[in-house]
Amino acid sequence: MKAADQPRGITWRRFRRSPIATAAVVYVIAIALIAVLAPVVAPYPPDVIDLAARLTPPGKAHLLGTDDVGRDVLSRMIHGSRVSLIVGLSATLLSLIVGSTLGAIAGYYGSVADWVVSRLIEVVLCFPFLFLVLGIVALFRPSLWTIMIALGLTSWTTEARFVRAEFLRIRELEYAQAARASGGGDARIIFRHLLPNALSPVLVASSFGVASAIMTESALSFLGLGVALPTASWGSILSVAYEYIQFAWWLALFPGLAIFFTVAAFNLIGDRLRDVLDPRAD
Amino acid sequence: MYAYVIRRLLYAILTFFGITVVTFALIHSVPGDPVSFFTGAAGMNVSGPALEAIRHEYHLDRPLREQYFHWLRGVVTLDFGRSMVDRRPVSTWIFERLPRTLMLSGIAFVLAAAIGIPIGLWSGAHSNRLLDRGSSIVFFLLYSLPTFWVALLLADLFSVRLGVLPLFGMSSDGYSELSLGGRIVDRTRYLILPVLTLTIGQIAIFARFSRSALSEVIRQDFILTARAKGVGEGALVWRHAGRNTLLPLITLLGLTIPYLLSGSLIVEAIFQWPGIGLLYFDSIWARDYPTIMGLTVVSAVLTLLASLIADILYAAADPRVRFEAGKR
Numbered sequence: 001m002k003a004a005d006q007p008r009g010i011t012w013r014r015f016r017r018s019p020i021a022t023a024a025v026v027y028v029i030a031i032a033l034i035a036v037l038a039p040v041v042a043p044y045p046p047d048v049i050d051l052a053a054r055l056t057p058p059g060k061a062h063l064l065g066t067d068d069v070g071r072d073v074l075s076r077m078i079h080g081s082r083v084s085l086i087v088g089l090s091a092t093l094l095s096l097i098v099g100s101t102l103g104a105i106a107g108y109y110g111s112v113a114d115w116v117v118s119r120l121i122e123v124v125l126c127f128p129f130l131f132l133v134l135g136i137v138a139l140f141r142p143s144l145w146t147i148m149i150a151l152g153l154t155s156w157t158t159e160a161r162f163v164r165a166e167f168l169r170i171r172e173l174e175y176a177q178a179a180r181a182s183g184g185g186d187a188r189i190i191f192r193h194l195l196p197n198a199l200s201p202v203l204v205a206s207s208f209g210v211a212s213a214i215m216t217e218s219a220l221s222f223l224g225l226g227v228a229l230p231t232a233s234w235g236s237i238l239s240v241a242y243e244y245i246q247f248a249w250w251l252a253l254f255p256g257l258a259i260f261f262t263v264a265a266f267n268l269i270g271d272r273l274r275d276v277l278d279p280r281a282d
Numbered sequence: 283m284y285a286y287v288i289r290r291l292l293y294a295i296l297t298f299f300g301i302t303v304v305t306f307a308l309i310h311s312v313p314g315d316p317v318s319f320f321t322g323a324a325g326m327n328v329s330g331p332a333l334e335a336i337r338h339e340y341h342l343d344r345p346l347r348e349q350y351f352h353w354l355r356g357v358v359t360l361d362f363g364r365s366m367v368d369r370r371p372v373s374t375w376i377f378e379r380l381p382r383t384l385m386l387s388g389i390a391f392v393l394a395a396a397i398g399i400p401i402g403l404w405s406g407a408h409s410n411r412l413l414d415r416g417s418s419i420v421f422f423l424l425y426s427l428p429t430f431w432v433a434l435l436l437a438d439l440f441s442v443r444l445g446v447l448p449l450f451g452m453s454s455d456g457y458s459e460l461s462l463g464g465r466i467v468d469r470t471r472y473l474i475l476p477v478l479t480l481t482i483g484q485i486a487i488f489a490r491f492s493r494s495a496l497s498e499v500i501r502q503d504f505i506l507t508a509r510a511k512g513v514g515e516g517a518l519v520w521r522h523a524g525r526n527t528l529l530p531l532i533t534l535l536g537l538t539i540p541y542l543l544s545g546s547l548i549v550e551a552i553f554q555w556p557g558i559g560l561l562y563f564d565s566i567w568a569r570d571y572p573t574i575m576g577l578t579v580v581s582a583v584l585t586l587l588a589s590l591i592a593d594i595l596y597a598a599a600d601p602r603v604r605f606e607a608g609k610r
Contacts, residue, residue, distance in 0.1 A: 020419055122293070126582040126589075130544035131562060135574060138566040139312045139319075140383035215428055219548060222430050223563070235430075242434060242552070246442050256431035264426035271422055 014276045017103060021272030024265040031262060035081040042075035046232045055248050065250040067240050073250065076232035077258055083221075083233040084262060085149055088214040092206050094152025099159025100202055102190045104190050106160070117164070121157045123181025133216060134225060151213050158205045166198035198275040207270030211263045218259045234259050286597050294590045296595060301582045305332035306350050309575055316571040320366050340366075340572070353575070362576030367568050372576040375561060382452065382578070383550070383557030387542040389473065394441045395534075397481070398488025404526065405489070406496035407519040418493070424486035429545055433479045433552045440475060448472055450554035476553045478514055480545050484538065491534055502526075532596045536589025543581050 034041055043063070050070035058065045064073040106117035136150035142258050170176060171194060179193045220226040221235025222242070234255040241251035312319065314545065317336045321328045328336075337343050341352055362372035363400060405417035441449040448454070452472050453465075460468060499505065500523050508522050543559070550559035559578055565573040597603045 011403035018415075032439065052394065057341070119293075119296060119300065122297050123304060126297060126301055126540070126585045128540040128547070128585065129579050130547050131581055132579060134547065134562075134566060135578065136308065139309070139569070139574075211426065215426075218428060219430055223548070223551060225566075238431065238434065245434070245438050249438065252431075252434050252438060256428065259428050259431065260426060263428065264423050267422045267426050268419065271418070 009275055015272055018272050018275075021268050024268040024272075026161055027261065027265045028269070031081055031265075032085060034078055037086050038079050038082055042072075042078040044072040044075040046076045046079040055244065057248075058250050064125070064254045065248065067237065067248075067251060071232075073237065073254060076237055077234065077255055080234045080237065080255070081233040081258070081262075082085060083144070083227050084214045084217060084229065087144065087151070087181035087217040087227075087249070088210040088266070091148045091151035091213040091217075092209040094148065095209060096159055096202065098104050098152065098204055099156035099205075099233070100157070100198075102109065102159035102193065103163030104167055104195060104198075107164040108171055108186070108190055108194065110168075114164070117160065121160055124154065124157050127154075130216070130219070134220065134223070137220055137225050142220070142227070144227050147217055147220060147271075151216060155212065156211060158209065159202055162201040162205050166201055167194060170194055170197055188237045200273075204270050204274045204277060207266050207273055209268035211270065215259065215263045283597065287594055290590060290593055290597075294586055297385050297586055298583065301579060301586065302349075305351055305575055305578045305582070306353060308578075309571055310346060310349075312471050316340070316569075317342060317366075320569045320571065322569075357576075357579055362579075363572040365565075365573050366570045367565075367573075372573050375573060376558060376576060376580055378557060379558045379561045382555065383543070383546050383559060386473065386476055386549070386555060386557060387480060387546050390477050390484060390545075391538065391542060393477065393481045394484030397483040399492045399528075399531065401485070402489035402492030403496055403519065403524060406493040406500070406527075407515075407523075418490075421486040421490045421493075424482065425490070427482065429479060429483050430547045431554060432482055433475070433549055436475050436479060437552070450552075452556055472555075474584050476549045479543065479553075483545055484542070487538060487541070488531075488534065492527060492531060495530045496523055498530075499523045499526045500559055504576065529596065529600050533589075533592050535595075536585070536592035539588040540581075540585045543584070 015025075039045075048071065050066070052070065053062070053066050054068055054070040056062050056066040056070070062072050062074070064077065066072055069077070102117050102120070106114040133150045135146075136154075137146050140146045140150075176189065176193060179189045184193070217226060218233065218235035218238070221233045222239045223235075224239060226235055227233050236262050237251060237255040238259075241248065241255070244251060309316065314322075315337070317333060317340065321333070321336075334343070341349055344352070353363070360373050362376070364370065365372055365375060401417075405414060408414065437449055440447040448471060452469070454472075455467050457465060457468055496519070500519075505518065505523055508518055513522065530538065546555075546557060546561035547562060549555065550557045551563045554560065558581070562577045562581075564570075565577065
């Protein structure tokens with residue numbers, strides 16, 4: 001049975017049968033709350049410099065230690081969660097819009113439209129993802145916006161392929177034909193009738209997409225091409241860790257764990273969604 | 283078969299043009315022109331006439347369409363122009379650096395396949411639920427490890443704390459005076475950390491892919507027949523299903539190349555391994571646009587060639603693929 005036929009409650013009940021995926025959801029909600037409430041929950045402001053306390057190991061005053069200019073690592077991580085989530089969600093939203101539009105056009109109209117979109121996907125897939133993203137971000141000057149746009153414009157291919165395949169399957173089903181027979185225009189059929197029913201594979205792809213976007217954003221920040229300093233992000237704390245690798249293990253450990261857990265949570269949610277929503281796929 | 287290969291080749295040529303158009307369009311949509319952003323990045327103060335001379339040398343005073351065809355003619359003959367940093371031909375740079383990246387990612391590819399495929403087949407074969415779910419979660423965790431973080435931790439442990447492996451570079455001082463054996467040992471010591479980092483990221487991909495390929499095969503009728511005949515579970519998996527599982531793995535060759543190149547970008551930047559990843563990284567900072575364009579095209583074409591070879595091998599190995607493609 002397809003997910004679209006099921007009431008939402010059943011999907012969620014089946015989802016919950018996996019304790020690890022449920023834990024991942026709880027973790028993501030917790031991180032989102034922390035990001036929203038960052039100024040309230042962070043023990044220190046994120047960019048207050050205290051040279052007397054530079055490179056302090058984790059202890060009572062600074063739970064996760066301080067960085068090279070004495071800023072509190074925990075507070076910077078709490079504020080950094082905002083960057084990760086904003087970039088992850090908005091880049092995925094953009095690739096969702098681009099990908100499902102192109103995928104829908106290809107799958108609905110077929111023939112020439114399908115051919116053109118499929119060739120475009122082939123071309124984009126040839127570029128090593130990070131080469132493209134790094135190039136765009138660096139040449140157009142690194143900022144939150146450039147990163148979001150670069151990620152969104154390079155990672156829409158998965159969504160496009162999923163939506164295209166789903167459209168090819170459902171466009172000949174009875175309800176689509178009925179909509180066409182009763183005189184519905186193309187746009188109406190695509191957006192009102194077909195797209196809502198093609199959303200479950202897109203949901204799965206988006207969950208993996210958020211994971212990949214968060215990972216890539218932190219890699220860019222680590223390489224010095226991320227959100228401009230002094231804005232804290234998990235990747236930029238790690239790039240400080242790289243310089244002080246001999247002295248400060250806590251700088252490398254905690255932000256890395258934050259990235260790892262968050263990326264893993266979105267990946268595990270995506271995996272579970274795929275099991276729950278689409279039993280045909282592995 | 284020939285029809286399939288020819289069609290696949292024609293598509294590849296088309297994709298190649300697509301790659302060059304995207305690369306060219308991307309670079310030329312950057313605000314300002316390449317020369318001014320290069321001189322800006324290098325902090326040079328260049329006078330108007332000198333700028334014009336550089337623009338002329340790089341054909342930037344020509345209409346865009348003419349520039350594209352000039353550049354394309356170069357790309358086809360492997361001439362990507364000269365680097366703006368040191369005026370060496372970009373192709374010399376690339377062909378000096380490419381073998382080092384291929385060495386790094388080639389070793390990681392083989393290691394990851396050798397470790398990942400058996401693990402994937404094993405977990406797919408033991409599809410008693412708990413174990414299978416468990417291993418799938420472990421694969422996802424491995425897959426979620428940020429490459430640069432793994433590199434950082436490995437460098438911290440083996441180079442800084444234990445002091446047994448070099449932190450960065452490709453060879454020690456006095457490498458050229460070493461004997462052949464000494465050179466191999468020296469190079470290996472420098473290879474271990476970057477290769478290990480890349481391999482860890484790849485294992486999960488191979489394991490997941492072979493696990494799902496096996497579960498696809500194991501549902502088919504001939505497996506049921508073999509089981510009905512009384513073939514034991516071990517022989518069933520390894521002899522009957524295993525071979526058919528390895529076929530789709532050929533396509534991984536094309537799929538993992540871009541992933542490996544992306545990974546080598548991070549790993550080479552961290553370990554200062556002088557391959558094309560580090561070259562790309564340095565050219566980005568220097569805004570050396572002929573090198574950026576050359577490398578972008580070369581890396582995309584490498585992917586294109588790998589997936590072309592993989593598709594043809596796959597079709598040669600499995601007649602169903604040619605048949606399915608012919609029907610469309």
